[in-house]
Amino acid sequence: MKTRFLTLSALAAVSLLPSCAKNETQPNIVVILCDDLGYGDLSSFGHPVIQTPNLDKLAANGLKMTSFYSAAPVCSPSRAGLLTGRNPNRAGIYDFIPGTKKSEDCRDMVHLQAGEQTIPAMLKTVGYSTCLSGKWHCSSRFNSDAQPTPGKLGFDHWFATHNNAAPSHENPDNFIRNGEEVGEIKGFSCQIVVDEALSWLQNKNSDNPFYLQVCFHEPHEPIASPQDLVQRYHPLAENEDQAQYFANVANMDKAVGRLVEYLQENYGENTLIVFSSDNGPETLNRYYRAKRSYGSPGELKGMKLWTTEAGFRVPGILYWMGKESYSGTTDAVVSSLDFMPTFAEISGATLPDRELDGQSMTSLIETGTMKRAKPLTWAFYNALNEHRVAMRTDDWKILCRLKNDTTYLPMINNLYKGNEAFVKEADLVDFELYNMNEDISEAENVAEKYPEVFEQMKTQLKSEYANLLDGSFIWERKEE
CATH class of the missing domain: 3.30.1120 (Arylsulfatase, C-terminal domain)
Structure with a gap:
């Protein structure tokens, strides 16, 4: 195992600055989140067929986290937990959020409420520009005045879908950009999401540090993948549907590679990248559209929607461009709930005055170890x-x-x-x-x-x- 160390004393000084101040030590922060990616779906996490060279390189150069947990074993609560640093039950998001059809149990009312304090809103208080590109799924009434949009919860710029890319990952037609319908976009969702992120970075009208949240739809159903990649995996797959899944993860990895290359060339002096998944892999044929759900839990028990490990133990990778930090593999118990306190510490932001369930990961970044003060x-x-x-x-x-x-x-x-x-x-x-x-x-x-x-x-x-x-x-x- 290769080991390097980062001294955080200079960054700690940022916390003494007034909340409105900018400081050169503030890192850019990029969170990359997959949808239904299994613990065993990356080649660096043991998949025998799927090749993910770009993510493998991030893991090799940075911190590969083998005991990384999402906030829930399903989409909406997991995303709410990541954004707030709080167990999603505290926000009233207990399961995936459906549409607006009225139900006795009030599921049609569920959304991330205006009173919740989020990572992007927190970072804006210390000078950050903020962008969301990809899946949202934190409200039942998406792009409606009835519930907060991503723009009302801290994102300066947002390009998002309510839930899945539709009608599939190929040529989706349900993206909204800052409240306006975009219409059909040619291409595949993960590449489209990265295109938007790169466009925002290229046209950002300030030199402020930024928080960029890239939320891929891949490899959630309905899966569609580029034919050249599908053909590459055909000889290694059981059938067309499995080849589509393998190609879907590989295409996501290519999109990550494009984003990381741009960040390295333009912001390589101080950019923190964190990669993970919202929950574990979907079960093949659990519902009628899950015909291509060939995700792997690796050695873990269960799948998505389980409270055994495969439901919420997911791949975790952390890489800090331009900073000497611990490099290697860690089995420390960490969570997406830890993002908010970590980002507050390294940016100099003040944490919300409310009970959080995460804790700062700066000791993990520095040494590869971290002891939880509070269990997950x-x-x-x-x-x-x-x-x-x-x-x-x-x-x-x-x-x-x-x-x-x-x-x-x-x-x-x-x-x-x-x-x-x-x-x-x-x-x-x-x-x-x-x-x-x-x-x-x-x-x-x-x-x-x-x-x-x-x-x-x-x-x-x-x-x-x-x-x-x-x-x-x-x-x-x-x-x-």
Whole structure:
């Protein structure tokens, strides 16, 4: 393992500056987020067929994070958690956000609310320009005055879709740019998203540091990929659909390569790049459009929508252009929830005055190690597996089911006044304990093998879950 070190003392001085000040030590920050990319989908994370040379190079030159977690095992809450540094339940985003069809459980009302404080809004207070290019999926009423648009939540420039690229990744026609419909765009979504990011960078009318969030649709269904790449993978795939998936990830990697090349040439002196996925891979044929979902969980148990590892343990890569920082592989437990406090520290911004669930990763950047002060907790009530609550801290992970009297909680999409008491009165039962240092596949429940650890983890999970429940937003439809 190659190791280099960064001294953050100069950057720490930025935090002493007034919130409106600019400073040359402020890095540009780029977050690249895939959609449904599995833990084992990159060649640097073990895929035997898909070639991802650009991301592999980032991982080789920077920090490859093998215990990186998304904020949820599904899209919308994961994105909300990344933007706010808070468990998405606190924002009332419990599952993916559908459209506007009225439902008893108020899912049609769900959105990232105006009172939430986001990374781009925070960075704007210390002089950053901000841009979103790609998927949004943080509101049920997209591009409507009824709910905040990305522009109202901190992005100076936004080019986005509500959910998936439609009708597929090829020639999408549902992008909105700063509130205006764009119409059909020829090409493939990941390349289009990078085109917009590059255009914004080239036409930015200031030399301010920038925050750029690039949110690919790939490799979420409906998958469509360039034929030259599909043909390249045909001999290595089981069928056309699998070749399409392999090519889809490879095309995303090519788009990353274009973006990184531009950043290196123009902003290589001080730009932090973080790459990850919103959740784990989709299950093949789970629903009618998932016919090309050949994503790999690697050694992990489960898939997207599970609270076992494959649901939210995803590839993580961090590379700081122009700065001497730790380079190598780390198994430190980190999360997209950590982005906000990290970006606040390195930019000199003041963190929002509210409870956060992430912590700064600057020690990880400096040394490749980080000890969590607060465990990562997930309560995903619509999980496909029965254990809906999970917690990871240090080498240990604990899961449990939720039960009211003699009845286990059914799958629930949203918390609202009609089911608040039912959910909050449920007991945590049927605990399972796993040693993640020895068993990332969650093959052996070691509760009996480590009784003291088990009791300690149970007590801690009950406390963390009670805190999360207490802070969870409950939706309520007012009388019309």
